[in-house]
Amino acid sequence: MRMRKVKWAVDYLTESTHIVTSPDSLKGRWKEYLNCNELHVEIGCGKGNYSLNMAIKYPEQGYVAIEKNESAAGMAAKKFDENESEAHLALIRGDASEIVNWFEEGEVDVIHLNFSDPWPKKRYAKRRLSSKSFLNQYRMILSEKGQIQMKTDNSSLFEYSVLEFQNNGFTMIDFSVDYRREAHDEDVMTEYEEKFVEKEQPIYRCVWKKI
Numbered sequence: 001m002r003m004r005k006v007k008w009a010v011d012y013l014t015e016s017t018h019i020v021t022s023p024d025s026l027k028g029r030w031k032e033y034l035n036c037n038e039l040h041v042e043i044g045c046g047k048g049n050y051s052l053n054m055a056i057k058y059p060e061q062g063y064v065a066i067e068k069n070e071s072a073a074g075m076a077a078k079k080f081d082e083n084e085s086e087a088h089l090a091l092i093r094g095d096a097s098e099i100v101n102w103f104e105e106g107e108v109d110v111i112h113l114n115f116s117d118p119w120p121k122k123r124y125a126k127r128r129l130s131s132k133s134f135l136n137q138y139r140m141i142l143s144e145k146g147q148i149q150m151k152t153d154n155s156s157l158f159e160y161s162v163l164e165f166q167n168n169g170f171t172m173i174d175f176s177v178d179y180r181r182e183a184h185d186e187d188v189m190t191e192y193e194e195k196f197v198e199k200e201q202p203i204y205r206c207v208w209k210k211i
Contacts, residue, residue: 009074013093016077020064023092028104034088036062041103042112043096043129044068046191048076050114053188055087062088068095096129103141111138113150115192118157130161135168139210148208151179153196158204165208174207 013019020026026033038061042051045065055063065080067073073093080089092102116129125131130150138148148170152158158177165172180193180203193203 003069003071006071006074009071009078012074012078013070016074016081016091018080018089018091019073019077020090020092023094023102027102028107030064030090030103030107031062034062034064034090036060036088038062038109039064039107040110040112041066041099041108042114043099044114044116045076045091046072046115048072048079048091050112050188050190051076051089052079052083052087055089056083056085057188059086059088062090064090064092066092066094066096066099068093096134097137099134100137100140105140106143106146108141109143109146111142111146111148113148113152114190115152116150116157118152118154120156125160128157128160130157130164132164132168135164135170139169142210144210146210147173149205150207151190151193151203151205153192153201153203155204158206162206165206169211170208171211172206173209174205176205177202179203179205 030039040061041064043066045051045067048065051063051065065076067076077091080091113129119127126133180197196203
């Protein structure tokens with residue numbers, strides 16, 4: 001379901017102090033900009049809860065949240081601006097198909113794909129954030145020991161993604177078809193995740209690194 005336009009949120013994008021309007025200008029300098037030792041990038045951050053709460057939990061890490069939907073990005077930006085902790089956060093309102101223009105080769109330590117749009121119809125498979133074209137870009141910007149951490153409630157997307165990762169230069173280092181059957185206090189829940197857990201729906205998760 002596509003999010004309806006929220007005017008105040010779209011308007012807020014021009015006011016936010018966390019929005020990076022020219023992310024290409026920070027290419028190769030994100031850790032310096034965020035004053036962090038480890039750089040995390042969440043692609044499709046929605047309303048921003050995951051990046052915000054992880055950045056609060058791990059103040060030595062920096063989080064760059066990417067969201068192409070204007071309304072969701074505006075909501076995330078407002079949350080980031082209202083946060084009073086020492087969290088190191090930035091927000092890019094844009095399409096991740098341009099990600100290699102924003103980050104230098106080997107600059108990113110962890111990429112998070114949380115409950116991405118499954119694009120269920122075959123003709124739209126190339127739009128999936130775990131499709132070959134995206135994976136080729138992720139591989140370029142990930143550090144030597146970099147990881148991609150993926151969570152989804154969609155079994156079809158998960159199956160598709162496992163094969164795409166396997167066939168495009170990644171090796172699996174963690175895998176679960178019911179991630180929240182055990183407590184994982186080290187990893188905060190997204191808004192979607194909380195809803196699925198309440199309904200006792202399984203969360204699929206895998207972690208990959210470059211070969």
